[in-house]
Amino acid sequence: MELPKANPIKHLPQARRRWLGRFRIALMLAPAMAVLVVLYLGALVLAFLQSLGYAPLYQINTFPTLHYYQDLFSSTGFWQSVFYTFYYALIPTFVGLILSIYLALTLRKRFALKRLFQYVYKLPLMIPYLVGVSLTILLFSNGGIIARVLHLIGIIDNPVEFPRILYDHSGLGIMIVYIWKQVPFMTLIIYSVLLGLGPESEEAATTLGANPWQTFWYVTLPQIMPGIITGTAIVFAFNFGSFETPFILGGGFPNTLPVEAWRAFDDPEPARRLGAMAIVMVISVVSGGLLYLYIAWYRRFEKRRGRV
Amino acid sequence: MTIRERRFSRDGLTPFQRFYLIFFALTVLSPLIPMIIASFAFRWFWPDLLPSEWWASARHTLTQPIGWDYVFSPYSRLFTAIRNTLVIGFSVTLLCLAISLPAARVLAREKFRAKGLVEFFLLTPLIVPEVAIGLGVLLIFIQLGLAGSFVGIVLAHLIPTVPYAIRVLTSVFQNLSTDYEEQAMVLGANPLKTFWHITLPMIFPGIMAGGLFVFLVSSNVFLLTFFVGRGQVETLPTLLFTKVSSGGVLDPVTAGITLITMLPGIILLLITERFIREEVFAKGFSG
Amino acid sequence: MGKRLWLWAVTIGFVLLAGSVLGQQAKGNPVAEKFRSDFLAGKLTWNDVLTEAKKEGQVNWYHWGGSTELNTWIDQVVKPELAKFGIALKTFRVNDTRNAVDLVIADNASGKGLGMGSVDAIWINGENFYTLGTQNLLFGPFADKLPNSKNFFFDPKEPRSKLNTSDFGYPTNLQEVPWSGEEYTCYIDTARLKPADAPKTFQDLETWLRKTPGRFTYIKPPDFNGNTFVEEVMYAFNAGGPEPFQKRAKDLGLRNFIQATKGGFEFLKRIDPFLLGGGGRDGVRGNPIYPNSPDALQTLLVNGQIDMGCEFGKYNAAIQIKNGRFPPTVQNIIFPQKDMISNKNYIAIPSNSPNPAAALVLANVVSGIDNQFSKLSQIGYPLGIDPGRLSAADQEAAAKASLPLPGITLAQLGDNAVPDTNSSLVKVLEGIWQEYIERQSGKPLEQIIADSWNTQVK
Structure with a gap:
């Protein structure tokens, strides 16, 4: 195109133009960055300062002290809390991932009512976790619908015989809610990667004599890796910091770390509130650190494979 | 076709795949049936599969409204919760789009030194646990007197939505050629006019898509509303929380509120499936 | 790098600003x-x-x-x-x-x-x-x-x-x-437990639970319905009854407090394995369920998982029957005799x-x-x-x-009523229950009591 490039500031001397350009960039980024810096980064910094004993709000200022961390690490049940938090976060991520990969691969096919199915499977993605909690209580509680069906066909006699799925440290109820909500999410991400790929490389592999399992393992899986990494990282981080589901469906003390953090923060005793901030920092650092390692590992893996 | 062939082919499902899809559809849809029954129940004791007495026959025998009568009465605060959810949702959407648009435009079009850092920073709210942000923001708001206020909740909802909106809008701007805007400028339009008459109409579908999902996220957020709202601002998720957190049986009122809390999601699903492709859908989440 | 510094400067500035708003004296209009x-x-x-x-x-x-x-x-x-x-x-x-x-x-x-x-x-x-x-x-x-x-x-x-x-x-x-x-009132479902067989005292409760394990549980402290159950147990197992629990902590003193609560907590520990889900064997801890709220307790009764429950509310059972949440077979009982907190x-x-x-x-x-x-x-x-x-x-x-x-x-309720525990002691009891029963701490009971006392009493 032969039209001259329009630039409203082009008649200005170059140094000034560069400065104005930078100013414009900063100005346009400022509102969004301000919200995130003040609220999100500010929140984390304030939480960190409080966990070190800086809390003029409660007339406490023993900054800097590691006292709240020491108390936390030596308190009864803390390490069990850590275990449960990992357990409830990891298992649904893993199980959900396997279910999602298979669902995404199946979705590539043409089948009757596919259009309708694409509405249906996304529904859990669109509604709050609390709806999932509510459905789980209705179905899986000891006197719930499933227990009643089992009673009807004569498998159990009394609700006590139904396995405890909710309000128990096995965490089955919590994990059911996570998987139910998150499979559509991970499926969507993997499916959208698959859509961008096209069938060529898989067909080539098949032509060259690979069996379906080999095709999946050596051709499809590496190609959908970016989707898998993103999906699992987001889901794990969410589960690790999730509050309402373990709060309602968990087995009581020791609770997961986010629930313990809320309980401590909800305590009228200011010292406990500072302890809550120590828990918050532990959650952030552990979750952030793990995800960093996870993504670093993935980068190295891609590099070794010759892709960047 | 043999099963082995079907596994490869783009048409035709294996019996297991068919079962798998039906199973998924059932896990999503079948719990709704007992939920609807529960919302119309009056006496429903173990081990009955259906209520022994229904809402319809009991509602006129009591002095206070029960079941759906209660849900739709002013006493349940359902309409307050719906109104709050909508007001917060719309405010968040408008504010979020207003601050995300310029940022997305810069990120899509300009090169500058700190760009990598800004992009990285925009990703982090997705992977820092919500409870940490929730409690930290609450600390700030307690000090600023924003805890328990609408403004506080709207600002808090910006944290998960702004990074999301920026990512969606950045990809919209990236797919947009700058030619038309440049021509308009050459023809003498000022930047504001150019944006209003040229850029905006072209990116409008993208803005709509981003806006709908921002609204959806805001209407589904529980933790930030609950922490920052301090129980003073009731939205649909917090209303449902008070009902299910007592650990009791799912009573008819809770069942009714559960069904109503699903409505915004269902409506948005019906709207968005029509004109948003799966890739765009996923874009906001995957970065 | 410049950008990063800028980010930190803004954040820290903001935090300091926020901090300076604090600590003013409350002044009225x-x-x-x-x-x-x-x-x-x-x-x-x-x-x-x-x-x-x-x-x-x-x-x-x-x-x-x-x-x-x-x-x-x-x-x-x-x-x-x-x-x-x-x-x-x-x-x-x-x-x-x-x-x-x-x-x-x-x-x-x-x-x-x-x-x-x-x-x-x-x-x-x-x-x-x-x-x-x-x-x-x-x-x-x-x-x-x-x-x-x-x-x-x-x-x-x-x-x-x-x-x-x-x-x-x-x-x-x-x-x-x-x-x-x-008044803290208990109810039973007469479809499964006849009023004549219902316990009247905590000793009866233990005997009944050992015979039919798992048919009872109580609400978990710190819900006040749970605290009140614990307080009634304290009254019943203290030789002096409710009397010392009316005093303020600093008037009562730790030594008297240990004396007054030890028997009660030992009882709570004894019945722990015989509560719902507790396994029913002495000394072996199962997984007892302590419901979080009255709603959760009522659900257990309605599902037939337990036969008896206790919570605040003289008219609670009557109202729940009227509103369809309890079957009409539910009845109130007087339990524990002479120790019902009002x-x-x-x-x-x-x-x-x-x-x-x-x-x-x-x-x-x-x-x-x-x-x-x-x-x-x-x-x-x-x-x-x-x-x-x-x-x-x-x-x-x-x-x-x-x-x-x-x-x-109503007359029976009046005859068996006793006053509530002094509020300065409630948190102490909560703390002991959490450490001794919920967290199953291995420390000796007297030390747990003293620890909780020292954290809560100032």
């Missing part, structure tokens, strides 16, 4: 302050209060919002009543009364005094009132200055004034007015109430005879006013308004 001093000095007529309340125009009432019956009743009855005085009632249904207390404390900490806070009135008792009282966050001695104070005994020489002037052993100093009275709950006005005059009108309206009767007959919330202050005709009307109690009589 002068108009509201003058109203308070005039009212408490008796310079205002009730009409002056009504005029002022109308000017304020609204009242923010914070109350526990877990009962749909109560929520409906407040909206149906109290709201229109206040509207007649030109006051819009705004109710906040909190999950826990402590949230309202926290709000009062937070408002005060950010410098909001009378006429400027967010909470006008709180439905309150026990620990929460104690917190407000000890932190000096109450409006003042208003209870005997309301027109409806004629419905209460406030004269300390009158023995029936005790529950009006003392809340969990802490003096109310007329800073709250009673609005309901309750108390009152109140309306308090905090020191930073934004609409103090309207709050006074609210307190007066809910202690009116008609509203008290309507609350009793419609939703089974017992009278907060004293029947002894009512006319013979009103006393008869009160008896008529009461719902029939399945299986027991």
Whole structure:
């Protein structure tokens, strides 16, 4: 195109133009960055300062002290809390991932009512976790619908015989809610990667004599890796910091770390509130650190494979 | 076709795949049936599969409204919760789009030194646990007197939505050629006019898509509303929380509120499936 | 790099700014302050209060919002009543009364005094009132200055004034007015447990549980329904009964406290494996279920997982049967004989109430005879006013308004009633229960008691 490039500031001397350009960039980024810096980064910094004993709000200022961390690490049940938090976060991520990969691969096919199915499977993605909690209580509680069906066909006699799925440290109820909500999410991400790929490389592999399992393992899986990494990282981080589901469906003390953090923060005793901030920092650092390692590992893996 | 062939082919499902899809559809849809029954129940004791007495026959025998009568009465605060959810949702959407648009435009079009850092920073709210942000923001708001206020909740909802909106809008701007805007400028339009008459109409579908999902996220957020709202601002998720957190049986009122809390999601699903492709859908989440 | 520095500078600047807003002294609005001093000095007529309340125009009432019956009743009855005085009632249904207390404390900490806070009135008792009282966050001695104070005994020489002037052993100093009275009452499902076989004492309970393990459990402390069960156990296993638990912690002393609570906690530990899900074997801990709330406990009963439950609410079983949540086979029992805790709950006005005059009108309206009767007959919330202050005709009307109690009589409830535990001891008991029962700490019981005492008693 032969039209001259329009630039409203082009008649200005170059140094000034560069400065104005930078100013414009900063100005346009400022509102969004301000919200995130003040609220999100500010929140984390304030939480960190409080966990070190800086809390003029409660007339406490023993900054800097590691006292709240020491108390936390030596308190009864803390390490069990850590275990449960990992357990409830990891298992649904893993199980959900396997279910999602298979669902995404199946979705590539043409089948009757596919259009309708694409509405249906996304529904859990669109509604709050609390709806999932509510459905789980209705179905899986000891006197719930499933227990009643089992009673009807004569498998159990009394609700006590139904396995405890909710309000128990096995965490089955919590994990059911996570998987139910998150499979559509991970499926969507993997499916959208698959859509961008096209069938060529898989067909080539098949032509060259690979069996379906080999095709999946050596051709499809590496190609959908970016989707898998993103999906699992987001889901794990969410589960690790999730509050309402373990709060309602968990087995009581020791609770997961986010629930313990809320309980401590909800305590009228200011010292406990500072302890809550120590828990918050532990959650952030552990979750952030793990995800960093996870993504670093993935980068190295891609590099070794010759892709960047 | 043999099963082995079907596994490869783009048409035709294996019996297991068919079962798998039906199973998924059932896990999503079948719990709704007992939920609807529960919302119309009056006496429903173990081990009955259906209520022994229904809402319809009991509602006129009591002095206070029960079941759906209660849900739709002013006493349940359902309409307050719906109104709050909508007001917060719309405010968040408008504010979020207003601050995300310029940022997305810069990120899509300009090169500058700190760009990598800004992009990285925009990703982090997705992977820092919500409870940490929730409690930290609450600390700030307690000090600023924003805890328990609408403004506080709207600002808090910006944290998960702004990074999301920026990512969606950045990809919209990236797919947009700058030619038309440049021509308009050459023809003498000022930047504001150019944006209003040229850029905006072209990116409008993208803005709509981003806006709908921002609204959806805001209407589904529980933790930030609950922490920052301090129980003073009731939205649909917090209303449902008070009902299910007592650990009791799912009573008819809770069942009714559960069904109503699903409505915004269902409506948005019906709207968005029509004109948003799966890739765009996923874009906001995957970065 | 420049950008990064900038980010940190803004953040740190912001945090310091936020920090500097703090630590101011709470100051009230002068108009509201003058109203308070005039009212408490008796310079205002009730009409002056009504005029002022109308000017304020609204009242923010914070109350526990877990009962749909109560929520409906407040909206149906109290709201229109206040509207007649030109006051819009705004109710906040909190999950826990402590949230309202926290709000009062937070408002005060950010410098909001009378006429400027967010909470006008709180439905309150026990620990929460104690917190407000000890932190000096109450409006003042208003209870005997309301027109409806004629419905209460406030004269300390009158023995029936005790529950009006003392809340969990802490003096109310007329800073709250009673609005309901309750008794910790147990119920059984007679479809599975005959009233004749139901336990009458804690010893009976243990014998019955050892015979049929898993048919009972109690609500988990720190829910006050759980605390009260623990307190009743303490009373029953202490040779001196409830008496030492009426004293304030510093008057009682740790040594006496250990003496008074040891037997009770040993009992709670003994029955732990025989509760629902507990496994039913001595010394082997199963996975006992302690429900979080009355709702959760009721679910266990309705599902047939347990045969007996206990919670606050004389008329609770009657109401739940009426509303379809309990089967008609449920009945109340008198348990534990001579140790059933009974108390009152109140309306308090905090020191930073934004609409103090309207709050006074609210307190007066809910202690009116008609509203008290309507609350009793419609939703089974017992009278907060004293029947002894009512006319013979009103006393008869009160008896008529009461719902029939399945299986027991009001007289029996009265005969077995004992007072609540002093609020300074409640947190100590909570702490011991959590460490000794919930967390199964291996430390010796006496040390657990002493540890909890030392953390809570100041």
